[in-house]
Amino acid sequence: MDFGNLFGSPENFLSYTMGGLVFGAIYALIALGYTMVYGVLQLINFAHSEVFMYGTFAVAWVFILLHGTGSATWSLGEAVPVLLVALVAACALSAGVALLLERLAYRPLMNKNAPKLIALISAIGASFALAEAMGLRDRFAEVFGLDDNLADYVAPGKARDVYTNPVTIREHDILTIGGYTLSDVDLVIIVAALLMMVALDQFVRRTRFGRGIRAVAQDPESAALMGVNPTRVVQLTFLIGGLMAGAAATLYMMKVGVTRQNAGFILGVKAFTAAVMGGIGNLRGALLGGLILGVMENWGSALFGQNWKDVVAFVLLVLILLVRPSGLLGESLGKARA
């Protein structure tokens, strides 16, 4: 164990911690999708990782559409206009996929009062179907005779290979504390994620729609008797989860810049872990869980080496669940006070 590496200097400590917070913020945004759907339906939407993955592709496609395929490096300032378009596109595609999922993979089962386990299997199946559809997008384009026109977007013959945003965003240092320099991209990711979390939290706590979500989470039948349309509420929940996944995808592509058809899998597992760690069904828990998981991974890397980071993070998860079986802030969505 290498404590000197992690705690040896303020630079090291801040660097490991901030690096973890950046990815933790992204985990947290994805975790929202898991936690909200669970809060309302008591269902783990395993296809949510694919909702995120479609968002990452939307970001790359917008850059190719507006810039072309030539490799380029932009500063964050130069990239902002395109990034905003990409954000809208990613949110739209992710939300669209999430709504489609709800309509095709869940609602038919819910209408038939199928057991929750059936819906869980349906979620896993939908996850595979979505990931493979993205991996076979060149074949779909071929069927419609569009593979030549859309070659840049579907990557014929290489649809399963890594897919890159042609524009790399160059990070600029904006702040130095004790030898550690914070870059503009990192700051934007953390701040944007926090702002979206606060906005969503307020939305659920203060608005009429939010009250509807909480009511259905607490007791769907009573909520229906009180005039809340549960189907609309479930749709709204999937929509919000999709929007947040789209935002997460945009931030992820700013930092990482590459994706592939299975990119959602690992991040999905991490985000689900974050949701459980914070208390599944709890919005603030998702944020806390995401940030803690991200930081723990990096501290684990510093102490034991990078290949131990998941071990550290998951041992921590087990320990937290042993002490607090319902997660750190294990309060359900329905019990959140207005």
Next chain:
Amino acid sequence: MTRNKVFGASIAVLALSLSMTACGSDDSGDDDTNAGGGNLCGKNLAFLGALTGDAGALGQNMVNGINLALKEYNADNADCKINLKTFDSQGSPDKAPALATQIINDDSIVGLVGPGFSGESLATGKTFFESGLPSISPSATNVTITEQGWTTWHRVIGNDDAQGAADAKYLTETVGAKKVFVVDDGQDYSKGLAGKVKDSLGDALVDSDQISVGDTNMSAIVQGVKSSGADAVFYGGYYTEAGLLAKQLRQGGFKGTFMSGDGSEDPNFVKVAGAEGAEGAVLSAPAAPAPADFGASGLYATQAYDATNIFLAAIKDGASDGQEINEFIGSYTGDGVSGPIAFDDKGDIKESAIYAYFVKDGALDVENPEEIK
């Protein structure tokens, strides 16, 4: 070491006796087809490797090389054509064994160009060896494959030990690095290559770490490299993670040399890292660029072409079964387009040159590598 040699030798003896019995039984079955006097006309070569999937492009390169050799041979020997059957493993050690069984049960197949990768080679080597089917891999470089005593297994490419030693030498002598940080992704190929680099670096190795395939957050490694004061980083693995590591190292302020092996020697490395992140990176490969007039393009196309030509030379020489082809390969000496070819007892190529390729002006320069001597 000694113990390994003794063990290896005894395995080899055992293996040889087994293969002889296996071939013996094959002979009796092939008597009808051999009636023409050791003639293998109309038979097939097989290719086993990734044609689709994440590494599909590499397998396609190999098949292009094989097809070029077959086309040339069949044009000159119109009365004795040899054809190719391809088996797509997607590069996966899980999928390859079933295909290997198909290949050995297909009587029309007399030799295998492949398997493409190290993992699938280790997973299928025993099957091929026991059936006596000779194979020449254009691209599988893991050191341990040829230590299994599979006497039918050959490769026309330098193994990871040769490349790792050359890479370490390049970093310490040509680049002049004093502190090298070594990272790998934990896979067979990557660990083998990075391990040899570590051993060869000696005192110049400052620290090492291991990532997982699919990792995108390299910030902990970047900080580790920075606080170690390393002036060079070597990465053993494939282009996606290599690109992300190079990119995040540069963005984190790392100014030293970034080097990786043939798993990263792909234009996608530059795409992933971005032009600025990839600039100045050194990517080694045990492969010379194809001659200008060579009719197939891409990494490993020349090796696949050479491997095919060795089989064709054996057939032309009158070899009538797997055992005779195998004996022909063992004693083969010649100049292929990828370099001089001769095999040692284990099936490794005797001489192999390692080349350093450079990323210049935002692109991987595949035409002007520097040989590491």
